[in-house]
Amino acid sequence: MSSTGTTSRPIFHLTRRDGSPLFLHPFIKRGSTLQPNGSIDLEGHYGEEPRVESLTILRNELYRRIDEDVRDWINEKRFIPRFLLSSLAFLLAFFFMALVIHTPIPLVDELLGAGAVGVLVFVLLGRRFDNSRSASERRLALRARVDAAVFSEEEYVRSLEAILRRMEGQENIFLQPTRTEEAAELWRRDRERTAQVVGYIRQLLTTKPYRVLLKELRRGSLSSRTENSIESGQVIPALVLLLRELNASAE
Numbered sequence: 001m002s003s004t005g006t007t008s009r010p011i012f013h014l015t016r017r018d019g020s021p022l023f024l025h026p027f028i029k030r031g032s033t034l035q036p037n038g039s040i041d042l043e044g045h046y047g048e049e050p051r052v053e054s055l056t057i058l059r060n061e062l063y064r065r066i067d068e069d070v071r072d073w074i075n076e077k078r079f080i081p082r083f084l085l086s087s088l089a090f091l092l093a094f095f096f097m098a099l100v101i102h103t104p105i106p107l108v109d110e111l112l113g114a115g116a117v118g119v120l121v122f123v124l125l126g127r128r129f130d131n132s133r134s135a136s137e138r139r140l141a142l143r144a145r146v147d148a149a150v151f152s153e154e155e156y157v158r159s160l161e162a163i164l165r166r167m168e169g170q171e172n173i174f175l176q177p178t179r180t181e182e183a184a185e186l187w188r189r190d191r192e193r194t195a196q197v198v199g200y201i202r203q204l205l206t207t208k209p210y211r212v213l214l215k216e217l218r219r220g221s222l223s224s225r226t227e228n229s230i231e232s233g234q235v236i237p238a239l240v241l242l243l244r245e246l247n248a249s250a251e
Contacts, residue, residue, distance in 0.1 A: 010196060013046035013054065013151065014161050017168045020233065021054035027062060028203040033069045033142055044151030047158035059146055066142045074135040075126060082125045090118030156190055160197065163245065167238035174220060177244030184249040194246065201243045209235045 012024040027033050075082070094114035098107075129135065163182050186194045204210060209226075213235050216222050222230075229235040 008041045008043055010193070011042055011044045011058070011149065011151075012157055012160070012197065012200070013044060013050045013058075014157065014164055015046075015048040015050065016236075016238075017165045021050055021057060022164070022236065022239075023058050023061075024197060024200040024204070025058075025062075026200060026203065027065050028200075028207065030072060031069050033062070033066045034073060042145055042149035044149050045154040045157050046151050047154065047161040049153065050151065055151070062146045063143060066139060066146070070135050070139045070142070071130050073138070074129050074132065078125075078129045082122060082129065085125060086118045086122040089121040090114045093117035156186070156193060159186060159189075164238055164242055167241040167245070168236075170238075170241060173237045173241060174217060175241075177241070177248040179249045180245055183245045186246070187250055194250075198243065198246050201239055201246075204239065205243065210240070213237065214240065 009026055014022040014024065016022055091114070094110050097110045097113050159182065163180075163186075166182075186197075205214060209229055213222075213226055213229075216226055217237075217240065226235065230237060
């Protein structure tokens with residue numbers, strides 16, 4: 001804790017073998033950017049100095065996650081009035097069509113028409129709530145935290161980068177993990193930080209593309225779809241290897 005009610009969250013910037021950035025952060029799951037019991041201070045750490053466009057990529061990614069989380073938050077908060085108003089619109093449309101407008105197929109047309117009205121009102125209210133003052137203020141406050149993040153060079157991250165790059169140069173990704181002195185040194189140097197890195201990678205591996213990769217690694221062969229994901233950079237097998245080596249080297 002950096003101050004009362006404020007939680008510090010580290011972000012790690014790793015430069016891959018091809019120079020592209022890899023960010024490890026705790027904002028993978030839906031709702032993770034929201035901090036109900038206080039604010040969030042973001043601390044950035046890098047080994048090799050990142051390019052300016054790399055930090056722009058991170059900012060845009062976190063902005064997108066913030067927008068998703070605030071939208072989920074406001075929809076949950078306003079769900080009951082949104083549902084009641086949509087239901088009222090459905091009933092009014094149903095009785096109007098049933099009593100005023102004569103349709104070729106009684107009841108069916110009324111249900112379809114009233115249902116369309118109810119869905120439309122539900123969607124429009126969702127958009128209105130998403131642009132409400134409370135949602136906008138929370139979105140801006142979270143974005144300000146992202147903008148205030150300061151990155152600093154750290155030798156620990158350089159060592160982590162070195163292991164990642166070695167993993168990226170490994171041709172056989174089906175090899176079993178082994179304990180290495182490099183990974184063991186990370187645990188000895190800063191056990192808490194290494195545990196954070198392990199936790200971040202585990203969160204990332206819960207996403208669908210990585211779940212598919214893990215399943216295929218256990219099976220012993222990769223599908224063409226997974227190979228395409230690896231080629232495009234959507235999936236990084238070296239992260240799986242890095243996690244395995246860190247786990248194997250934990251003391």
